[in-house]
Amino acid sequence: MSVDPLVADEFVTFPLTVDGVPREVTARWSESLLTVLRDRLGVLGPKTGCGHGRCGACAVRVGVGPDEPHVLCACLVPAATAVGATVETIASLGGPDGELSDVQEAFLAEGAVQCGICTAGFVTAATELLERHECPSRTEIEEALYGNLCRCTGYGRIVAAVESAARTRRERKDPVPLTTRKLTASLRTGPEAAE
Amino acid sequence: MLLAAPRFALPETPEEALAALAERPGAVVVAGGTEMMPDLLWGTRSADAFVSLRRVAALRGVTVDDDDLVMGAGTPVSGLTTAPDAGLAAAATSLGTPLVRTEATIGGNVVSALPYRNLLPTLLAGGARLELTSATGVRTVPFDGFITAPGRTRLAEDELLTAVRLPRHGGFADYVKVGRRNAQFVATVSAAVVSRDGGVRLAFGNAGPTPLRSDDVDAVATALLDGRATPEDLRAAVAVAVDPPEDPVASADYRRHALGVLAVRLVTRARTDGGPGA
Numbered sequence: 172m173s174v175d176p177l178v179a180d181e182f183v184t185f186p187l188t189v190d191g192v193p194r195e196v197t198a199r200w201s202e203s204l205l206t207v208l209r210d211r212l213g214v215l216g217p218k219t220g221c222g223h224g225r226c227g228a229c230a231v232r233v234g235v236g237p238d239e240p241h242v243l244c245a246c247l248v249p250a251a252t253a254v255g256a257t258v259e260t261i262a263s264l265g266g267p268d269g270e271l272s273d274v275q276e277a278f279l280a281e282g283a284v285q286c287g288i289c290t291a292g293f294v295t296a297a298t299e300l301l302e303r304h305e306c307p308s309r310t311e312i313e314e315a316l317y318g319n320l321c322r323c324t325g326y327g328r329i330v331a332a333v334e335s336a337a338r339t340r341r342e343r344k345d346p347v348p349l350t351t352r353k354l355t356a357s358l359r360t361g362p363e364a365a366e
Numbered sequence: 367m368l369l370a371a372p373r374f375a376l377p378e379t380p381e382e383a384l385a386a387l388a389e390r391p392g393a394v395v396v397a398g399g400t401e402m403m404p405d406l407l408w409g410t411r412s413a414d415a416f417v418s419l420r421r422v423a424a425l426r427g428v429t430v431d432d433d434d435l436v437m438g439a440g441t442p443v444s445g446l447t448t449a450p451d452a453g454l455a456a457a458a459t460s461l462g463t464p465l466v467r468t469e470a471t472i473g474g475n476v477v478s479a480l481p482y483r484n485l486l487p488t489l490l491a492g493g494a495r496l497e498l499t500s501a502t503g504v505r506t507v508p509f510d511g512f513i514t515a516p517g518r519t520r521l522a523e524d525e526l527l528t529a530v531r532l533p534r535h536g537g538f539a540d541y542v543k544v545g546r547r548n549a550q551f552v553a554t555v556s557a558a559v560v561s562r563d564g565g566v567r568l569a570f571g572n573a574g575p576t577p578l579r580s581d582d583v584d585a586v587a588t589a590l591l592d593g594r595a596t597p598e599d600l601r602a603a604v605a606v607a608v609d610p611p612e613d614p615v616a617s618a619d620y621r622r623h624a625l626g627v628l629a630v631r632l633v634t635r636a637r638t639d640g641g642p643g644a
Contacts, residue, residue, distance in 0.1 A: 180372040200374035200416055203403055223404035224466045225550060236421055244465045246407075247400045252420040254368045254376055296465065317549070318463025 185254040189214055190263045198250055205229045205245035208258070216260035218288050220320070222246050227319035230292035232259040232299065242299045244318070261291035264298055274298050277336035278329070285323035293319045297333045305344075307337060373415035380528055383422055384501050388524060390415040395526065397440055398469035400462070401478050425473070425528060434495075434531040439473025443485075446472060451532060453488045453539030453558050460484060460543060463550060473527045479513045479576075481611075486513070486577040487558035488541050489532065490569035497529040504528070513576040537562025538640030542628050543571065546615065554616045557628035559587075561636035566591050568632065573608035573625050580607035583629070590633050600633065601626030 184197045189212060198207050205222075208214040208231070220228030224247045233248070234240035234257040245258075264272045271279070274294050284290050293316060300307055300315040307315065312333045321329060367386070369376040373393070375386035387393060393415035396402050405411035419425055425440030428449065435451060444467040446458035461484040462470055475485045476496065486509075494509040498521060509530075513519050521527060538561040545551030556571035566587040569579040586603040589595035601623075610621035 183369060183371045183374050185369055200371060201406055201413060203407075222407050224400055224462065227463065227465050230465055237423060241468050242465060243468050244400075247398070247403050247466065247469055249396060249399045249403065249416060249418065249420075251369060251374055251416075252376060252396070252399065252418040254421075315464060318465035 183251045185251055187212075187250070187253060187255070188257045190258070190260055196250065200249070200251045202250050203246050204231070204233070204248040204250040204253055204258070207250040208245060208260070214260055214262070216262050216291050217245050218291060219246070220288060220292075225318075225320065226289065226322075227292040227296060227316075228289050230295045230319065232263075232295060233257070242296050261295060264294060272298065273339060274301065274333070274336045277332040277339065281328050281332035281335055283325060283328040283332035285321070285325050289319060289321045289323075293321070293329055297329075297336070300333065301337055301340060305337065305341060307333070309334070368421055375415075375417045376421055377417070377419075378421050378423065380422060380424055380499055380526065383417060383419060383526060384499070384524070386417045387526070388501070390417060391523070393417045395419060395477070397471040397474040398442065400466050400470040401474060419471075419473070419526070430534070434533055437472050437530045437532070439476075439527045439529055440471050441473075443467040443470045443472065443475070446485075450534075451488075451492065451539055453492065453541045453560060454485070454532060457484045457488045457541040457556075457558065460541070472530055476509070476512075476530065477519060477521060477527055479515075479517050479519050481513075481516055481574065481576055481578075482553045482556065482572040484541075484543070484553065484556070484571075487556050487569040487571040488539070489530065490577045490579050491558040491560045491567050492532045492535075492539065493560075493567070494533075495531045496527055497531065498522070498525045499528040500525045506531070510579070516575050535560065535562045538636045540632055540635055542631060544624055544628065555610065555621045555624045555628065557625060557632055559632035559636055561591065561633075561640050564588070564592070566633060566636060568629055570604075570608060570625055570629075572621065573610050575609075575611070578608060583607045587629065587633050590630070591637055597630040597634075600630050604629045 181199050183200045187194050217231050218228040220226035224244045229245040230242050231245045232240050232242045274297050312330050367382050377383040377386050394413040396416050397419045419440050425438040427438050429436045443458045443461050449455045475483045489509045495506050498505050541558045543553035543556035545554050558569050560567045567584050583603045586595050586600050590600050604626040605622050608625050610618045612618040
């Protein structure tokens with residue numbers, strides 16, 4: 172991108188890796204990561220909802236410096252402070268050729284998508300939750316998704332979808348549920364063995 | 367320095383940050399950006415330049431020494447939600463959302479200096495001190511008195527807030543706030559308590575132009591803890607001590623009333639939940 176020399180001091184150029192692809196960005200130093208992703212790089216997974224960190228429609232997972240990658244609101248981050256960062260949008264969650272992730276499948280199966288503007292943010296936040304908690308309670312799910320707003324108010328189905336995705340993950344990892352194993356063990360040897 | 371431009375700097379050490387600030391007079395020091403970016407979006411503030419502290423690793427993290435919990439000014443609020451101070455943890459947990467807390471910092475909360483900021487009553491009740499660093503060294507000042515008006519502090523132009531020191535104690539600490547709704551709300555008013563060794567120290571948010579505490583209120587609160595005063599006494603003492611703002615969110619009368627309620631609530635919790643340390 173060519174920059175008018177009169178406003179050159181408003182621009183900075185820096186690298187970002189977005190969904191695994193190294194990109195070189197030239198943007199105003201005060202521009203948000205969301206603006207850079209959508210308007211300069213054409214990455215449209217993160218949505219512009221409120222633009223000030225309330226709704227989570229722009230949630231992406233960012234690895235900056237030595238920090239563990241974590242989900243944040245792209246609208247609140249000055250993009251130039253993320254020099255060299257790795258940014259994973261909703262496009263990083265599915266497989267190649269548009270294959271959906273298990274969380275996305277659960278959202279579809281549970282009818283957790285209405286108008287859709289919040290969905291990428293919810294799926295991004297829910298995916299991070301399930302990486303940290305294999306078996307989150309309903310309260311933990313609600314706390315983890317507290318920064319994501321659904322303007323269609325479809326929260327019941329969204330929470331159900333996250334519960335369903337968590338259950339499916341546990342069943343895949345361990346086809347015999349824990350409660351069944353405990354019961355079997357206690358029948359065999361008495362209650363002490365179940366602990 | 368990760369990136370340096372005439373009007374932008376991304377330093378990696380406090381020394382680089384101070385130098386970058388000296389070279390860019392009038393630059394806004396940005397930590398997480400969670401306050402600055404909305405302000406720019408809405409045009410409520412402008413910035414000639416940014417000096418970002420986001421990549422200064424030395425400013426991020428919490429350590430404990432003999433006396434204090436020492437929080438680097440760039441520590442994200444998400445790093446305080448499990449702090450070994452229940453008041454600080456409660457204030458951090460009720461700040462913004464999980465997606466904001468990973469970027470919002472304790473230093474930004476302090477230097478933004480608005481009376482409704484979540485962490486401020488906790489720091490005032492806990493007797494926090496601030497480490498201010500310039501090219502000539504570090505000075506440590508009490509948090510009490512650091513904020514002089516909404517958005518204004520005693521931080522000099524060539525200084526950075528580098529750490530917040532909160533004294534450790536074995537007592538009871540808590541924080542409460544009320545707002546216009548129960549989710550993602552800015553405090554209409556807020557209050558924090560530290561109760562230790564039989565003495566209660568309260569501090570209030572949005573009870574005046576700056577975070578506010580009062581020896582008179584603490585004397586009545588301590589008497590309430592001991593059963594020598596009534597809740598009505600404490601509400602009356604709070605009503606005299608505070609000078610809350612009147613704005614479209616709430617009237618000064620409502621705030622004065624709510625601050626009394628919160629004060630009684632916190633002292634009641636200290637009495638019932640505080641244990642022998644309180």
